[in-house]
Amino acid sequence: xxxxxxxxxxxxxxxxxxVADGTTLRTLRxxxxxxxxxxxxxxxxLGEHAGRYGTVAQALTAAGIEVHAYDQxxxxxxxxxxxxxxxxxxxxxxxxERVLGVRAAAPGLPLVMYxxxxxxxxxxxYVLSGRDLPMPDLLVLSAPALDAxxxxxxxxxxxxxxxxxPRMRLANGFSQDGLSRDPAVYAAAFADPLCIxxxxxxxxxxxxxxxxxxxxxxxGISAMPMPTxxxxxxxxxxxxxxxxxxxxxKGNVTRRVHEGLRHECHHEPEQEQVLREVVAWIRATVPAAx
Numbered sequence: 001x002x003x004x005x006x007x008x009x010x011x012x013x014x015x016x017x018x019v020a021d022g023t024t025l026r027t028l029r030x031x032x033x034x035x036x037x038x039x040x041x042x043x044x045x046l047g048e049h050a051g052r053y054g055t056v057a058q059a060l061t062a063a064g065i066e067v068h069a070y071d072q073x074x075x076x077x078x079x080x081x082x083x084x085x086x087x088x089x090x091x092x093x094x095x096x097e098r099v100l101g102v103r104a105a106a107p108g109l110p111l112v113m114y115x116x117x118x119x120x121x122x123x124x125x126y127v128l129s130g131r132d133l134p135m136p137d138l139l140v141l142s143a144p145a146l147d148a149x150x151x152x153x154x155x156x157x158x159x160x161x162x163x164x165x166p167r168m169r170l171a172n173g174f175s176q177d178g179l180s181r182d183p184a185v186y187a188a189a190f191a192d193p194l195c196i197x198x199x200x201x202x203x204x205x206x207x208x209x210x211x212x213x214x215x216x217x218x219x220g221i222s223a224m225p226m227p228t229x230x231x232x233x234x235x236x237x238x239x240x241x242x243x244x245x246x247x248x249x250k251g252n253v254t255r256r257v258h259e260g261l262r263h264e265c266h267h268e269p270e271q272e273q274v275l276r277e278v279v280a281w282i283r284a285t286v287p288a289a290x
Contacts, residue, residue, distance in 0.1 A: 010054060010057060010058050012028040012030045012051070012054075012057065012067075013030075014026065014028055015027045015028075015029070017070065017097065017098065019093065019097050020097065021090075021093075023073050023079050023080050023094070024078065025070045025071060025072075025073065025078040025079070025094060025098070026049075026050070026070060026071040026076055027050075027068065027069070027101075028050050028051065028068070028069045029068050029069075029105075030057040030058075030060075030066070030068075031061065032060075032061050032065055032066040032067075033061055036065060036066040036106065037064050037109070038064070038066070038109055038111070038112060039065065039066045039105075039106035039109045039110070039112070040060050040065050040066070040068065040113075040114050040140075041099065041102050041111060041112070042067065042068070042114045042116075043069075043070075043095065043114065043116070043120075043123050044069070044071070044072065044075070044076075044116060044117075044118075044119050045116045045117030045118045045119050045120075046083075046117060046172060047075070047174070047195055047196050047197055047199065048075065048076070048189065048192075048194075048195050049071045049076025049077065049195065050069035050070055050076060051071075052192075052195075053069055055267060055275065056114065057069075059272070059276070059278070059279060060278075060279060060282075063282075063283070065282065066106055066109065068098070068102045068105070070098050071194075072094065072119070072122070073085065073090065073094055074203075075194075076194045077194060081167070083169070083196060083200050084166075084167060084200040084202055084203055085202065085206055086202070087206060088207065088209065088210040091122045091126075092125065092126045092131070095122060095123070095133075096134055099111065099113070099134045099135075099136065103134065110137040110138065110289060111136045111137050111138070112136060112138045112139075112282055113126075113127075113136035113139050114142070115140070115141055115142065116143060116144075116264070117142070117143050117144070117145050117238070118145050119142075120143060120144025120145055120146070120244075121144055121146060121207065121210060121214065123144075124139075124144055124146060124218075124221075125214045127224055128214055128217045128218070128220055128224075135225070135226060136226055137226055137289045138226050138227055138229070138282060138289050139224075140229045140230075140231070140278060140281075141228065141229070141244065141247070142231050142232075142265065142266065143231070143232050143233065143238070143239045143244070143265070144230065144239070144243065144244050145207070145211070145239045145243060146211060146243045146244060146247075147215065147242065147243035148207070148208060148243075155208045158201055158204045158208060159205050159209075161201045161205070162201050162202045162204075162205035162206075166200060166201055166202035166205075167201070168200065168201045169198040169199065169200055170199060170200075170201065170204070171198050172199055174197070174238055174263075175237060175238075178236075178262060179238070179262060179263050179267060180262055180263070180267040180268050181261075181262060181268060182269055185264065215246065218246050219250070221250050222250045222251030222252060224252060225252075225289075226252065226289060227252045227254070227285045227288070228252055229253075229254050229255075229256070229278065229282075229285075230244050230254070230255040231257075231258065231274065231277075232256075232257050232258070232265070233260070233265050233268070234258065234260060236261070236262050236263045237262065238262075238263040241257055256277060258274060261274070
């Protein structure tokens with residue numbers, strides 16, 4: 001089956017949420033088929049938006065999992081300067097408010113936090129922040145950007161430039177075939193007016209600093225109460241599989257590397273099997289997580 005990036009199959013209800021600093025975020029909700037037994041909160045990656053997760057939502061809702069998502073500040077239909085953030089922890093602040101929002105909308109249901117790429121860095125950093133934040137019951141990390149395939153000089157340059165020209169924009173540099181082996185996936189993203197292909201120097205510097213912080217704290221994930229599932233494509237050219245390898249063997253972590261798949265396993269021709277495995281892990285893990 002080819003990826004369904006152009007025709008996600010099910011249409012979410014759309015809303016907005018105003019966070020503490022006044023920023024308005026676009027929110028999406030896909031209703032579960034039948035009586036829901038869990039809820040999921042999706043956190044998207046760099047340069048994209050939550051509306052691209054129709055394939056994930058379709059697999060989860062068909063299994064009885066209510067799905068919520070939002071566009072991170074500065075992306076998609078949310079407010080905020082495009083691909084810019086003063087400090088990375090603002091993403092955590094927004095996520096905390098969305099966790100509370102989903103808990104209120106789906107009271108009593110176990111909550112799965114599902115982060116992809118930059119969203120994987122956001123969610124991993126969130127649970128390892130050391131702050132008193134509302135936590136999920138389970139964590140799914142899809143190609144989490146816990147490291148960057150960038151030379152040391154480029155990271156150093158970003159740290160210098162962020163103090164001089166923080167709003168300078170640089171191309172994200174994603175290759176046309178990096179997202180998926182299905183060419184329709186990149187074509188849809190390229191034509192999507194809510195997707196952007198450049199990021200600010202400040203966001204880059206903040207993300208590099210967050211990667212360093214999370215890597216230093218990663219051992220702590222073994223002590224976290226929420227079980228964690230990691231999925232990654234072995235042929236991912238955007239976030240190398242080595243970036244999630246630091247999670248391998250950690251106490252509560254199950255890691256699955258899909259041979260030959262690229263950055264968006266949920267948009268690969270094998271997406272149904274990939275997401276079937278995610279659902280099976282959630283279903284098997286929920287009883288032990290709550």
